[in-house]
Amino acid sequence: MxxxxxxxxxxxxxxxxxxxxxxxxxxxxxxxxxxxxxxxxxxxxxxxxxxxxxxxxxxxxxxxxxxxxxxxxxxxxxxxxxxxxxxxxxxxxxxxxxxxxxxxxxxxxxxxxxxxxxxxxxxxxxxxxxxxxxxxxxxxxxxxxxxxxxxxxxxxxxxxxxxxxxxxxxxxxxxxxxxxxxxxxxxxxxxxxxxxxxxxxxxxxxxxxxxxxxxxxxxxxxxxxxxxxLPKKTPKKPKPTRYGFVYLARSAEGDWLLERRPDKGLLGGMLGWPGSEWNDAPTETPPFDADWQDLGAEVRHTFTHFHLILQVRSAELPADFEPRAGQELVRRHDFRPSSLPTVMRKAFDLTRR
The missing domain is CATH 1.10.340.30 (Hypothetical protein; domain 2)
Known part of the structure; x- marks a missing residue:
């Protein structure tokens, strides 16, 4: 030195x-x-x-x-x-x-x-x-x-x-x-x-x-x-963009369907909306059969290693709907948008436009 x-x-x-x-x-x-x-x-x-x-x-x-x-x-x-x-x-x-x-x-x-x-x-x-x-x-x-x-x-x-x-x-x-x-x-x-x-x-x-x-x-x-x-930095490679679908479903009483993500991976262990895989060519995989409506807007979010664009769909839950394993029906009075990860909260915000 x-x-x-x-x-x-x-x-x-x-x-x-x-x-x-x-x-x-x-x-x-x-x-x-x-x-x-x-x-x-x-x-x-x-x-x-x-x-x-x-x-x-x-x-x-x-x-x-x-x-x-x-x-x-x-x-x-x-x-x-x-x-x-x-x-x-x-x-x-x-x-x-x-x-x-x-x-x-x-x-x-x-x-x-x-x-x-x-x-x-x-x-x-x-x-x-x-x-x-x-x-x-x-x-x-x-x-x-x-x-x-x-x-x-x-x-x-x-x-x-x-x-x-x-x-x-x-x-x-x-x-x-x-x-x-x-x-x-x-x-x-x-x-x-x-x-x-x-x-x-x-x-x-x-x-x-x-x-x-x-x-x-x-x-x-x-x-x-x-x-x-200074300090100088080695140029970073451009971030790729991934795509996906996210599904917001609500009952007639105002209860929301959420899904807990796997412990490993992005947003691990967090509650969010059901959705598709995030990749170059995602497949629409709704969590149940319904008349899903395109909200006409998309969620854009950036993670450390990639940009994400999500298409948002919404529907009403059937009266006899029963959540599957990993899903939770969150009562209207218990639902807190602030508890959602940022990318999921962006999707929720589109429902209030």
């Missing part, structure tokens, strides 16, 4: 001094003043927030986090929750495998660790749904261990600070080495949050505010004028 003109210790101290004044307030965070007075973060809240924040923004997560912690304030409460209740509260956050792993992890912690999270990286990464980044973040933030936390914000900061032009993801090991070199043994939890805050608020993807950055002077990319173009 190249020697930096400013020592790693000085860089860390400068960033922590900035964080002491500019730390973002978040419902799961213990700020620097409170932490200095002896308040310690709740590992459950740190874990929950980190899982929710995976591939999602802070703004999108706050309301979900507050609802979750009001309903399930401790890991044991979450471990005892019904799967369907947790999946319903998660609806709209996306990446539903996270919710399934959330329950698995809560139950392991409650049953095998008596409700106490392991305090070191090695124990945390062995838990369901916790990968290297999350294990490092929990270990640093909740337990003040000097682990190297590397998310997208930190990658961007490190790439600019050191003017690294090799594209992601190949450059990740180099950026992690830079991040590890700067991680201090004193206040590592505050430092981890500080460097993420720096990327989120100052060293932003577009138009970084270099003039007010605590690392302005030693930043090589600022000096060379390359900051806005």
């Amino acid at each position: 190249r020697d930096h003109p400013v020592s790693a210790e000085q860089l860390s101290q400068d960033l922590l001094a900035w964080y002491d004044t500019h730390a973002r307030e978040m419902p799961w965070r213990v700020g620097p003043t409170a932490r200095a007075s002896g308040v310690r973060p709740d590992p459950y809240r740190i874990w929950l927030s980190e899982v929710m924040l995976q591939q999602t923004t802070v703004a999108a997560v706050k309301d979900y986090f507050e609802r979750f912690t009001r309903r399930w304030p401790r890991v044991g409460d979450l471990a005892a929750a019904e799967d369907g209740d947790v999946m319903a509260e998660w609806a709209g956050l996306g990446y539903y495998a996270r919710a399934r792993n959330l329950l698995k992890c809560a139950r392991v912690v409650a049953e095998e660790f008596e409700g106490v999270f392991p305090d070191a990286y090695e124990g945390l990464i062995a838990l369901p749904g916790i990968g290297p980044y999350t294990a490092a973040a929990i270990s640093a933030i909740a337990f003040d261990r000097p682990e190297t936390v590397l998310d997208g914000n930190v990658e961007r900061v490190m790439a600019r600070l050191h003017d690294e032009h090799e594209p992601l993801p190949a450059v990740k090991p180099v950026l992690k080495a830079h991040a590890a070199h700067l991680t201090p043994s004193a206040r590592p939890g505050d430092y981890a949050q500080a460097v993420m805050d720096l990327g989120a608020t100052i060293c932003t993807p577009k138009s970084p505010a270099c003039g007010i950055c605590p690392w302005r002077d030693p930043c090589r990319a600022r000096v060379k004028g390359t900051a806005p173009e």
